[in-house]
Structure formats: structure tokens, C-alpha cells
Amino acid sequence: xxxxxxxxxxxxxxxxxxxxxxxxxxxxxxxxxxxxxxxxxxxxxxxxxxxxxxxxxxxxxxxxxxxxxxxxxxxxxxxxxxxxxxxxxxxxxxxxxxxxxxxxxxxxxxxxxxxxxxxxxxxxxxxxxxxxxxxxxxxxxxxxxxxxxxxxxxxxxxxxxxxxxxxxxxxxxxxxxxxxxxxxxxxxxxxxxxxxxxxxxxxxxxxxxxxxxxxxxxxxxxxxxxxxxxxxxxxxxxxxxxxxxxxxxxxxxxxxxxxxxxxx
Amino acid sequence: xxxxxxxxxxxxxxxxxxxxxxxxxxxxxxxxxxxxxxxxxxxxxxxxxxxxxxxxxxxxxxxxxxxxxxxxxxxxxxxxxxxxxxxxxxxxxxxxxxxxxxxxxxxxxxxxxxxxxxxxxxxxxxxxxxxxxxxxxxxxxxxxxxxxxxxxxxxxxxxxxxxxxxxxxxxxxxxxxxxxxxxxxxxxxxxxxxxxxxxxxxxxxxxxxxxxxxxxxxxxxxxxxxxxxxxxxxxxxxxxxxxxxxxxxxxxxxxxxxxxxxxx
Numbered sequence: 001x002x003x004x005x006x007x008x009x010x011x012x013x014x015x016x017x018x019x020x021x022x023x024x025x026x027x028x029x030x031x032x033x034x035x036x037x038x039x040x041x042x043x044x045x046x047x048x049x050x051x052x053x054x055x056x057x058x059x060x061x062x063x064x065x066x067x068x069x070x071x072x073x074x075x076x077x078x079x080x081x082x083x084x085x086x087x088x089x090x091x092x093x094x095x096x097x098x099x100x101x102x103x104x105x106x107x108x109x110x111x112x113x114x115x116x117x118x119x120x121x122x123x124x125x126x127x128x129x130x131x132x133x134x135x136x137x138x139x140x141x142x143x144x145x146x147x148x149x150x151x152x153x154x155x156x157x158x159x160x161x162x163x164x165x166x167x168x169x170x171x172x173x174x175x176x177x178x179x180x181x182x183x184x185x186x187x188x189x190x191x192x193x194x195x196x197x198x199x200x201x202x203x204x205x206x207x208x209x210x211x212x213x214x215x216x217x218x219x220x221x222x223x224x225x226x227x228x229x230x231x232x233x234x235x236x237x238x239x240x241x242x243x244x245x246x247x248x249x250x251x252x253x254x255x256x257x258x259x260x261x262x263x264x
Numbered sequence: 265x266x267x268x269x270x271x272x273x274x275x276x277x278x279x280x281x282x283x284x285x286x287x288x289x290x291x292x293x294x295x296x297x298x299x300x301x302x303x304x305x306x307x308x309x310x311x312x313x314x315x316x317x318x319x320x321x322x323x324x325x326x327x328x329x330x331x332x333x334x335x336x337x338x339x340x341x342x343x344x345x346x347x348x349x350x351x352x353x354x355x356x357x358x359x360x361x362x363x364x365x366x367x368x369x370x371x372x373x374x375x376x377x378x379x380x381x382x383x384x385x386x387x388x389x390x391x392x393x394x395x396x397x398x399x400x401x402x403x404x405x406x407x408x409x410x411x412x413x414x415x416x417x418x419x420x421x422x423x424x425x426x427x428x429x430x431x432x433x434x435x436x437x438x439x440x441x442x443x444x445x446x447x448x449x450x451x452x453x454x455x456x457x458x459x460x461x462x463x464x465x466x467x468x469x470x471x472x473x474x475x476x477x478x479x480x481x482x483x484x485x486x487x488x489x490x491x492x493x494x495x496x497x498x499x500x501x502x503x504x505x506x507x508x509x510x511x512x513x514x515x516x517x518x519x520x521x522x523x524x525x526x527x528x
Contacts, residue, residue, distance in 0.1 A: 047338075050314075050315055051314055051315070070343050073342050073343045073346050073347075074311075074338035074339060074342035074343045075338060075342065076342075077341070077342045077343075077345070077346050078337050078338035078339065078340070078341045078342020078343065078345075079334050079337045079338045079341075079342065081341075081342075082337050082341050082363055082365055082366075082413060082415075082421060083337075083421065085363075085365045085366055086365040086415035086419040086420065086421055087419045089365060089368050089415070089419065090415070090416075090417065090418050090419025091419075094367060094368070095366070095367070096362070096366045096367040097362075097363070097365070097366050098360070098361075098366075099346055099349075099361070101346055101349045101350040101353060101361070102346075102349055102359070102360045102361050102362075103358060103359070103360040103406055104353050104358070133404075136400075136404065140397075140400065142367055149346060151346075151350035151353070151354070152354075153354065154354050155350040155351045155353065155354025155355075156350065157346060157347065157350055
């Protein structure tokens with residue numbers, strides 16, 4: 001099977017223009033099919049503040065009322081998505097910006113209200129991801145750039161977690177491609193010593209993860225990321241890599257000390 | 265050649281939710297390949313006002329400074345585009361929202377400064393429109409929904425006139441499809457008596473247009489629209505129709521009294 005890389009970038013890349021521009025020009029150098037999923041960064045919060053709309057977060061998730069779904073759609077699917085696409089294409093890439101509503105790429109449903117009403121926050125209907133469209137775009141040499149917005153079956157826009165989109169897309173595309181999922185964060189990889197940036201653990205096998213968590217090698221802050229990565233690998237992704245956006249060329253070239261691979 | 269219809273809607277449709285929703289559900293009923301181009305409406309101006317950014321218009325064109333290009337990209341390519349796509353898909357359509365930067369669909373250049381500096385306003389490089397991508401999407405049964413945003417070769421976003429996008433796309437696609445360009449405005453068609461909504465002129469041949477302008481049958485307010493329509497027909501579009509968004513099903517069915525056709 002052909003190889004595919006699904007890359008997730010978040011606020012630490014998006015909010016820093018020089019870092020974002022270096023990342024996007026590096027991305028253009030990496031051959032082969034790629035999908036880029038981006039989060040939102042601080043722009044939505046800044047716009048809300050400027051408009052006098054209160055930002056409410058619960059456990060890191062944005063409570064998305066009527067005013068907020070407009071703001072996140074404007075910032076994520078509008079300014080951030082088109083800025084990234086324009087910059088990739090200016091570097092000689094061939095990106096196409098999409099959200100989950102486009103061609104019903106990522107069907108979703110509003111999250112049911114239990115203890116918390118998240119508002120217009122959605123959960124992905126993973127079995128219905130439009131892998132045919134993504135595959136056709138990739139075959140045409142395009143790099144889909146996905147904003148974390150989708151919609152209900154009735155056509156109401158929804159705010160979706162970008163990490164979850166990246167994971168769901170990577171799992172779905174694993175039926176068609178040998179898929180690597182790369183989460184960019186602020187460190188070179190998972191560190192065996194949090195005080196030493198050079199103590200990157202190069203490889204974590206999912207069979208070893210439980211022991212590395214139990215003996216403290218994987219710090220508590222990394223546990224949710226590692227758990228998600230192990231689940232993605234169990235669900236069909238060939239490998240998950242956790243590393244720094246600044247290092248994607250070194251990561252793509254398997255250079256030692258850059259990125260932690262989680263695999264079978 | 266297969267038929268294609270390129271439809272332009274502006275603020276009079278976008279700003280009125282019931283009118284927009286009826287139009288989009290009617291659109292889903294019309295068979296065959298379609299491209300929808302939308303303008304911006306009043307949302308960008310409202311957002312600018314809320315943020316304390318002055319809106320400067322010269323001859324109907326928005327002066328687009330650094331703050332304004334962010335606002336129009338957020339509103340046009342973000343909220344309006346994704347709202348339209350989500351609503352079409354909820355009606356059983358299969359829309360994909362794009363801007364001119366996506367897959368370098370509509371390459372553009374910043375307008376040179378002569379008497380007026382329009383800022384980040386762009387002119388389309390019509391010979392380089394990505395007709396292959398549009399054709400592939402149409403063949404896959406998708407309806408492209410185009411926001412009037414593009415970018416420079418260096419990757420800076422640009423604000424583009426939506427009427428011009430519709431016209432340029434229709435002309436470019438005429439090499440592949442028998443193309444109809446439909447401009448939606450607030451009246452049933454071009455009226456021979458502006459006080460009588462039922463005096464729609466059903467057909468204007470481009471050879472007759474000069475005489476109809478000279479003898480006053482075409483009112484002065486309609487002359488720029490008719491001149492643009494004649495130019496589109498001269499450049500390869502099969503026909504241009506000027507009519508009301510509310511009437512697109514009647515227009516598509518050639519019902520008498522709905523829409524003015526401009527053709528050879």
C-alpha cells in the first residue's frame with residue numbers, strides 16, 4: 001500500500017507566524033501523499049474578546065454557543081485555513097482547504113447533553129468519513145488542509161476537536177494507505193527525562209506502553225497523548241509520531257533524536 | 265457538450281436567511297452540473313463595525329487593508345461559505361466549499377495602484393483558472409461553492425469581486441461545457457417597464473443590445489449588467505440569464521416571464 005502521512009498542528013504552530021511559515025515550507029519538501037489537520041489557536045479567543053463575547057472553556061473544550069460557532073467557523077475554516085493553503089501553494093505545494101461539511105467529508109452529530117452542554121460541539125461519525133474524496137484528491141497530487149468544523153445532518157455547523165479529526169481521518173484512511181499520524185507539539189518527542197530535551201524516546205511499542213506508564217518513564221502529562229496514539233495504532237494506523245513541527249524534515253528522514261514513534 | 269450552470273448570488277440572497285434557505289433547497293432540485301459563486305453581503309461590514317474598523321468603499325469596491333482582508337476571508341470563505349455548503353448538503357445536495365486559493369483554483373494578482381490603492385484587492389489571471397479541478401469535481405457529482413477570496417503568487421490573500429469570478433469561471437468552463445451564467449438579482453428579469461414587474465424581456469440577442477440601450481428599452485441602471493453579459497457571451501458562454509434567486513426552478517424550466525436570457 002502507498003504511504004500517507006496525516007499531520008496535526010495546533011496553536012503552538014498556528015499562533016507563531018515564523019514557526020508556521022517554516023513548517024509549511026518544510027511540508028512542501030516532503031514527498032508523497034499528505035493531509036494536514038489544523039486546530040484554531042488563539043485567534044478565535046481574541047476575536048471573541050474583541051466582540052465582547054465571553055469565552056467559556058470546560059476541561060479544555062470550548063463551550064460553543066450561537067455566537068461562538070460563527071466565530072470559530074470564521075477563524076478556523078476562514079482565515080486560518082485559507083492562510084495556510086495560500087502559503088503552501090506559494091511554496092510550490094498544491095493544497096486544498098476543506099472543512100468537515102465540504103462534500104460531507106466528516107459527518108458529525110451534536111454532542112448529547114449529559115453533565116455539560118457544550119453547545120454546537122460535535123462528535124465524528126467515523127464510519128461515514130468520505131475516504132473516497134480524500135483518496136481522489138491525494139491521487140490528483142493535492143494536499144487536503146482540514147479545518148476542525150463540520151455540521152449536523154440538518155445543516156447546522158459544529159465545532160470539532162482537531163486531534164480527534166486527525167485520529168479519525170488516519171484510522172479511516174488506513175484501509176487505503178499505510179498511514180502515519182504525526183502530532184506536532186512543542187517538544188522534540190516524548191522525553192525520558194523532562195528536563196533533558198535530548199532524551200527523546202525513539203520508539204514505544206504499544207505492548208510496552210503500560211509498563212512505561214507504570215514505571216514513570218512516560219510522565220503523567222503525556223499519558224493521554226500516548227493512550228490516544230496506542231488506540232490509533234490498534235485501530236489500524238501504522239505508526240503515530242509525536243514530535244516538533246520544526247523537525248518534520250528530520251522526522252520524515254528518520255533522523256535519530258527527532259520524534260517518538262508509537263507502533264505495534 | 266454537457267450543460268453547466270454557473271450561478272452568482274449576492275447580498276440580497278445571502279443576507280436574508282429564509283430567501284437563502286429557499287434558494288439552496290431549490291438549487292438541490294435542479295439536475296446537472298452546477299457551480300455556485302457567492303458574494304459577501306453585509307456580514308463583513310457588520311463585523312468591521314463591531315471591531316471598530318472603518319469600512320471604506322470606492323465606486324462600490326471595498327478598500328481592503330490588512331484588517332479588512334482578515335475580516336472578508338473570515339466571513340466570505342469561513343462563515344458564509346460553510347453555512348451555504350452545510351445547508352445544500354442537508355437538502356441532499358453534494359457541495360464542496362472552495363476559495364480561489366484552494367488548489368490554486370483562481371490565480372490572481374494584486375490590483376496595481378493607479379488613482380486609487382484598493383489594498384488587498386485582486387484581479388483574476390483568467391487564463392490560469394484550474395478548470396481541470398472544477399471539471400473533476402463536477403464529474404464526481406459535486407457542486408463547487410466558491411467564495412470570492414484568492415491569493416497572490418507569494419501567498420497573500422486577496423479580495424476578489426464575486427461577479428467577476430462568476431463571469432471568469434463561466435468563460436473558462438465554456439471550453440469544456442455548454443455553459444449558462446445566471447446572475448441572481450432582486451427582480452424577475454430585465455424589465456421593459458421598470459414599474460411593471462411582469463414586463464420581463466425574455467430574450468436579448470447581443471446583436472440587439474446596442475439598439476435596446478439607445479432607444480431606452482434597457483434602463484441606464486441595467487446597462488453595466490447587460491454589457492458584462494454580452495461580453496461573457498462573446499467570450500464563449502452560451503447564454504447569460506439575469507433573474508431572481510426565488511425563481512431558479514422556473515428559470516431552469518424556461519417558464520415564460522422568469523429571467524432575461526442574453527445570447528447570440
